[in-house]
Amino acid sequence: MIKPVIRRVIFALALVAAVFYGSASAAPAEGQAPFPAPSLNLQGQVIKTDTTWSGTVIIEGVVVIGRAATLTIAPGTAVRFRKIDRDLDGTGDSELRILGGIIAEGAAGKPITFASAEPEPAPRDWSYLLIYTSSRLNRIKFCEFRHGFSGLQVQFSTASVKNSLFTDNNEGLRFGRADLAVENNRFDNNNIGIRFTRMEGPVLIRNNEITGNRIGIFLVPSGQNIKDFFEPDRGGRAWNTGRLEIGANNIHNNLAYNLSLGEKQLWNLDMSGNYWGSGRDELIEAGIFDRHRDQSLGKVIYKPFAAEKIPGAGIGTDR
């Protein structure tokens, strides 16, 4: 016979476990608000069913959202990554990897935050939120990314990234082959604000505030397997026309360059319609690393440009 006291303790523990498990790994019923969870600690694991996070979520190691699952994150949720560096490369190994889908939509004044769990946080404390070979339409809105190697990476996936802040990361946003909209975000105080690593698309970068980074935007093509964009003959149009649009952004006061082309970026790019921090050609060109400085690179066509800051660029409220 189990004593009544012990039975009550077991019941209480079971109740706590049920609430904890339910908030962490079960999708809420349709129309039901996510359960306000206590702190959730996740260590290296694969989550294979639809999941909703809220409250504070601590990640230690690599957490994978499986291909059949979608992770929904409620407004105001704090996702924190512990710094562990098993390979001693100076970058924390903790990571959130999405193979399925992610809907992380915060709200103005109630953002979802992805940051270091360390008491003295620093860039590279964690790796990144990686969306990789996803078959979903992923949404990142009103989120904040801090202290990552890259705050967010989008590779071989479709996503929209809006109204979000990327600050104090090594790279704010990195992407390769992607179908991606990057609109009304702020990138500041990163080593690199936006890094496009494959120069394949289509990608739209519009109405963003990109300032105070070492390099604002860094564009470098892949050395192999180039598809979609590899079409040097564009009938006289700039190479990126219809494939990559970078327009109506405020790209200014970045420490080394507002825009830099990487090795083998041989083609001319149309980047007109942005504000570059000045109305004078020589000052704008001083902030762009292209054929002006390296004859092997393409030319950035920045004219016509905005002479004044573009109102409405940056996080704003909701668009």
Add this chain to the structure above:
Amino acid sequence: MTFIPVLFLVLLFCRQPAWGGVLEGVVFSHDGPVAESRVIAYPDFESLVRHEKSIESSSGEKGGQFKLKLAPGVYYLVATGEQDGRKLFSYHGLNPITVSDEYRWLPFFLTPEKEPVCKEGQGTGISGLVSYRDVPLDHGVVSVYKSREGKFRGMGLLTNTIGDNGLFHFNLEPGSYAVVARQKKKEGGIGPVMQGDLFCYPSTNPIVIEEDRLCDLAIECYPRDNLEEYLAEGAENPQGRRHEKRRHASLWDIQPEEAQTRILVRPATISGTVTDLNGRPVENLVVTAYPSMGIDPFQMHILRLITENRARTDDQGRFRIELPGGGLYYLQAREKIGAAPERLEYYGLYEGNRNHAIRINPGESRSRINIQVAKIMPFSEVRERLQGEEHD
């Protein structure tokens, strides 16, 4: 007393050296055994290419026969000879071969050496003609491998079917490649070379391809383990009176898989199914097991990291991969090989753990491995928006 230490020293110095295996066999061409032929062992493929660190055979009891003593280890074995003023060559189809301390009988089938003819201005790549006994093949496959791989099995970097006139063509990036052709007796496609199947390895492997140069090869085949068919009518059968005994020791008498088990390393196997998000099997996908050393799971599309450890799913979504040995392998299923994931391509990683990897021991078989795949990037966020603006 000094007797015991002296005896110990005598015994110590009288110990036989730890020789590994004794290889014997015969080297023959279409016209019979080739006298003055040589079998040469190299410790690795690079040494074979450079003709360095070679160990040569001595003559056997009869013309065309050889004898080769080798310390235990892994070797690439080739044979060369000359007949009627023509240079002949043979690359053993089971290379690299691990030699233990057992006796082995190895036949080598020589075919004529033919230099490639390379021309500028016709593209960059390799083309050629595959033939058997001077008759072009009417079916079969040709595979191209990165020469540094050293093991030329499976589909390689690229595999093309041979046209009914024996011709093939590959567009390639500049680099060093090995070309191997095969013809299955019973069915087309990829698989171990069985008795009677044709194996075709040109003496000029590896072939260095430069920018804007197309090299044309003439590749001659020989049948696996079928001397009678290969020999011309009236040619001396080199198997002689000890035929049965020798065949028993021949590597060609066992399946490649079994040969590996017995004399190479103990292979491991991974098998399972590939399904879509609704649990339905997906056929004709390539499942690849990448050795984890030096790469991470997100480099699996990089061409230079391509591996032979792969298999296609059948109509039930089933796959079975033979691995050269134990280790940690990343598992991936997809439609393409050696290219970055593409829009609307079926793609999936093993999700049994966060590393997408399986650790397997030599000789171990892991079954019931499931990989879920889905078509990636089915939606468009900005394509229509940008293309609409382009047309405006």
